[in-house]
Amino acid sequence: MELAQRILKGDRRAVARLISMAENFDPQAQDAMRLLHPHSGRAHIVGVTGPPGAGKSTLIDRLAKSYRLLNKKVGIIAVDPSSPFTGGAILGDRIRMSDLNTDSGVFIRSMGTRGHLGGLSRAVCDAMLILDAFGMDIIIIETVGAGQSEVEIASLAHTTILVEMPGLGDDIQTIKAGIMEIGDIFVVNKADRQGVERTEMELKAMLDLDSEEKAWTPPIMRTIANSGEGITALRDAIDAHRAHLVACGDWNLVNHDRIRAGFMALLRNRLTAFITENPGNKPIFDAMTARIVRREIDPYTAADELMAKLTSIKH
Ligand SMILES: Nc1nc2c(ncn2[C@@H]2O[C@H](COP(=O)(O)OP(=O)(O)OP(=O)(O)O)[C@@H](O)[C@H]2O)c(=O)[nH]1
Ligand SMILES: [Mg+2]
Structure with a gap:
C-alpha cells in the first residue's frame, strides 16, 4: 500500500518513515505529501519555547496526558536546531522515556538539523502536516532557546507558549523583546522555586510595554510541571486561545500566515538548491x-x- 494510504489508515510506522524521508529531502516523500495535504488542516498546532532546562519537555509530557484524558490525540515534535549530530535525540528523550510512548493516541518525534541548514522549518512543517493528516488533534512543537529558528518555528504554530522559570538572573534575559511578541501564553514553570512573583512581575512589565491594543491578552500562568500543578489551567488557556482565534476570525488569518511561512521555507530551500545545485x-x-x-x-x-x-x- 502507498505510504500516504497507510498513514491515513493509522499506520504509525508509515508516519515515522515519511517524516524521515521528508527530513532527508527524499524526493519520493513528495508524492505522499501531495496525497496527505487534502487531509490536513484540522489540528491545533501549539509551539512551546523557552530557555534550556525551563521544563518544556516535562510540561509537554503533562499537557499531552491531560489532553489524553479528554481523548484527544497528541503529536509531539521536539526540535533541536543546535544539534546536527544527535538529530534532536537528546531533547526528546525526557518525553520519549515517559509512559506516553506506549499510548497509541500519542506520536512523539525528535527532529534536528541533520546538517541541512535552513531546512529545519520545512522539515518541521512537513512533519506537522503528516501528523495532522494522521489525525492528531493537538500537535505540540518544542523548541529551545530564543533564536531565529524559534521565531521561525513559532510562526508555524497557532498558539505559542513561552516558558520561563524563576531565578534566571536579574531580569528576563532569556526572553528578549523580539521573542515576547510571539507569546500567546506565558508560563512561569518551576513555581515551587523562589522568585516566582518576581519573574511574573517582570513578564508583566515587559508585556505592558507593548501598548498596542490587542484582542487577546496573553495570560501569565504558573506551573509545577513535575507535579502537574497548573497543567489543567494551562490546557484550558490553550483551548481558550484557539476558541478566541476561531471566534474573532483570526484562525483563518493565522492559518494563512502559517501556511505562507511553511511555503516560504520550502521555496527558500528550492531556490537555494536551484542556484547552488x-x-x-x-x-x-x-x-x-x-x-x-x-x-x-x-x-x-x-x-x-x-x-x-x-x-x-x-x-
Ligand atoms: N523543581 C522543579 N523542577 C522541574 C519542574 N519542571 C521540570 N523540572 C525539572 O527540570 C529539569 C529540566 O526539565 P526539562 O523538561 O527537560 O526541561 P526542558 O526545558 O525541556 O529542557 P531542554 O529541552 O534541555 O531545554 C528536569 O530535571 C525536570 O525534572 C518544576 O516545575 N519544578
Ligand atoms: Mg526539552
Whole structure:
C-alpha cells in the first residue's frame, strides 16, 4: 500500500518513515505529501519555547496526558536546531522515556538539523502536516532557546507558549523583546522555586510595554510541571486561545500566515538548491564563489550579479 494510504489508515510506522524521508529531502516523500495535504488542516498546532532546562519537555509530557484524558490525540515534535549530530535525540528523550510512548493516541518525534541548514522549518512543517493528516488533534512543537529558528518555528504554530522559570538572573534575559511578541501564553514553570512573583512581575512589565491594543491578552500562568500543578489551567488557556482565534476570525488569518511561512521555507530551500545545485546554475555559483575568495568581487555585488544573471534567463 502507498505510504500516504497507510498513514491515513493509522499506520504509525508509515508516519515515522515519511517524516524521515521528508527530513532527508527524499524526493519520493513528495508524492505522499501531495496525497496527505487534502487531509490536513484540522489540528491545533501549539509551539512551546523557552530557555534550556525551563521544563518544556516535562510540561509537554503533562499537557499531552491531560489532553489524553479528554481523548484527544497528541503529536509531539521536539526540535533541536543546535544539534546536527544527535538529530534532536537528546531533547526528546525526557518525553520519549515517559509512559506516553506506549499510548497509541500519542506520536512523539525528535527532529534536528541533520546538517541541512535552513531546512529545519520545512522539515518541521512537513512533519506537522503528516501528523495532522494522521489525525492528531493537538500537535505540540518544542523548541529551545530564543533564536531565529524559534521565531521561525513559532510562526508555524497557532498558539505559542513561552516558558520561563524563576531565578534566571536579574531580569528576563532569556526572553528578549523580539521573542515576547510571539507569546500567546506565558508560563512561569518551576513555581515551587523562589522568585516566582518576581519573574511574573517582570513578564508583566515587559508585556505592558507593548501598548498596542490587542484582542487577546496573553495570560501569565504558573506551573509545577513535575507535579502537574497548573497543567489543567494551562490546557484550558490553550483551548481558550484557539476558541478566541476561531471566534474573532483570526484562525483563518493565522492559518494563512502559517501556511505562507511553511511555503516560504520550502521555496527558500528550492531556490537555494536551484542556484547552488542545479547543473545549469552551479557552475555560475561556483565561479562567483571563487571570485569572492580571490577578493575580485564582494559577496553583495556577487549576489546582485548572480540574481541579474538568473532572472534574465528566458523561460
Ligand atoms: N523543581 C522543579 N523542577 C522541574 C519542574 N519542571 C521540570 N523540572 C525539572 O527540570 C529539569 C529540566 O526539565 P526539562 O523538561 O527537560 O526541561 P526542558 O526545558 O525541556 O529542557 P531542554 O529541552 O534541555 O531545554 C528536569 O530535571 C525536570 O525534572 C518544576 O516545575 N519544578
Ligand atoms: Mg526539552
